[in-house]
Amino acid sequence: MPEKPILGKYELGKLLGCGAFAKVYHAREISNGRSVAIKVINKSNISNKDGLPNDRIEREVCIMRQLQHPYIVRLYEVLATKTKIYFVMEYVKGGELFNQISSKGRFTEDLSRKCFQQLISAVNYCHSRGIYHRDLKPENVLIDENGDLKVSDFGLSATTDQIQSFDGLLHTVCGSPAYVAPEVLTIKGYDGAKTDIWSCGIMLFVMIAGYFPFYDQNLMLMYKKIYKGEFRFPKWISPDVKRILSRLLDVNPATRITVEEIIRDPWFRKGLKFIKFSEEEENTKINSLTNCLNAFDIISFSQGLDISGLFKSNNPVDDLERIVVEESPESVIERIEEVGKKENFRMKKKKEWGIEMKVQNGKLTMSLSLDVYRLTEQLVVVEIQNSDGDDGLYKDVWRNKLKPVILSKRGAELHISDS
Incomplete structure (x- = not known):
């Protein structure tokens, strides 16, 4: 201390x-x-x-x-x-969900459903942003003074950039033994979203039953049970809960229930008054904070205060540039799209204020990523990075075609050179 x-x-x-x-x-x-x-x-x-x-x-x-x-x-x-x-x-004042379950022995079906609804809301939000927790368990979920869940501990999380290009899967074996999905135990790779759903199913079972569906003091025997999907329901679980748990704990990830199917399930939807799932609803509830910058974001933008320095890491960001402009994010994106269409660039919009762009000039190709973050009501930060490809082509496109447009409020009227 x-x-x-x-x-x-x-x-x-x-x-x-x-x-x-x-x-x-x-x-x-x-x-x-x-x-x-x-x-x-x-x-x-x-x-x-x-x-x-x-x-x-x-x-x-x-x-x-x-x-x-x-x-x-x-x-x-x-x-x-x-x-x-x-x-x-x-x-979060209430402590771990694990301690709450331990003190009660098990939750009622209604309380379990409420917690499960909030858990799926948080997981769906993460997945929509390409983030997979990979260590969901009651010890990593906290309860606040209102009885609401707060997911924590993202130390084992993965993002889409960690997915292997040759098979589109994750390969790092991680997680807590009693909550790990069967496909993680193989060497074939796994879908991060599917494994999170499995862990959510284990948590729902533990809340309602008060014990693990798969357990053995011998770790290898427990893994065998998980791999085979061998478990029994307690007598007090209702048919509706059995049905959704059977889908959650499906050992085949291809047929395992998805978040979209969970949200449509009649049992899950009971009392679903205050849980928001759609992108529009979430943005309304959290005041559209996702692409707004807090102090930590602004600090991390400064190379002199790059967070990697906190960890004694020396990994400079290549081909990355940020500029601040007095403009709305929508206007910046609109003008960039106009340039892209005029130059026949291949463009794909991101979920927030951003664009992924592919450019080809003869044999040279290049991909760049552009993101816009709101700094204040009047100012935005435009971040652009060479994702992949020829460095010279990237610099030409950025400096001669895109940057002049961003820096001018009359950008759509600027002459765009063909060089």
Whole structure:
């Protein structure tokens, strides 16, 4: 416990929990008295030769700063000293879902359904952004003072850029044994979304039954049960719950129920008044924060304060440029689309304010990614990066065709050179 406040901003309180590389404390923000949770990581614990813990922590930060959802723990900011890294996060008063289940023995069907609805809402939100948790379990889900869920611990999460191009699957074996999907145990690879659904099914079973569907003191025997899908329902589970659990715990990922099918299920939809699933509903509920920048985002944009430096990582970002313009995101995207159509670029819109673009000039090809982030009501940050291809062609397209248009409010009227 440090005697002085952390960088003059936070006073640490009681220890909430310990992990392999970090300790989590309850803390108070000095300026306003707000309660927060702070994960404290000693840099010496993540400075090993293979760099795996380093990569895991940096990935967790990058993922969590993208997530703004009522059922996901918020990351407020990241601070660092010479010896420690501090993750300042939302404080969730009720503790782990695991402890709630343990104290009650098991949940009622209605309470289990409410928790499951919120869990699926959070998982669906992550999947829509190409993020797969891969370690969903009651220990990684918190309960707030209102009884609502907050998914946490994205340290084992994967993103779409980790999917192997040759088969479109993930291959890292990870997760907690009792919650791991059978396909993860093979060497063939797996779909991150399908494995998260399996883990959600295990959690629903545990909430309603009060015990694991697959369990054995011998780990290999437990894995055999998981692989074969061998489990029994308790007598008190209703036929509707049995039906959806059978689909959730389908050992064949190809026929396992999807999020879309879960949301349409009659049992699942009972009492579904305050859970939002569509992109439009989520954006309304969280005030369209997904592509707005907080202080942590702005800090991470500065190469002098690149978050990779917090982890002693030296991976400079190549072919990446950001500019700030006084314009709306919609106007920037509209003008870029006009240029793309005029130049016959192949374009694909992203879910938020962004465009993926492919350009060909003779034998030269290039792909670039453009994203627009709202900085203030009047200002936006435009980020463009060479995703793949010829560097010279990328610089020509960016500097001579796109950048002049972005920097001019009369961009659509500019002459675009054919060079």
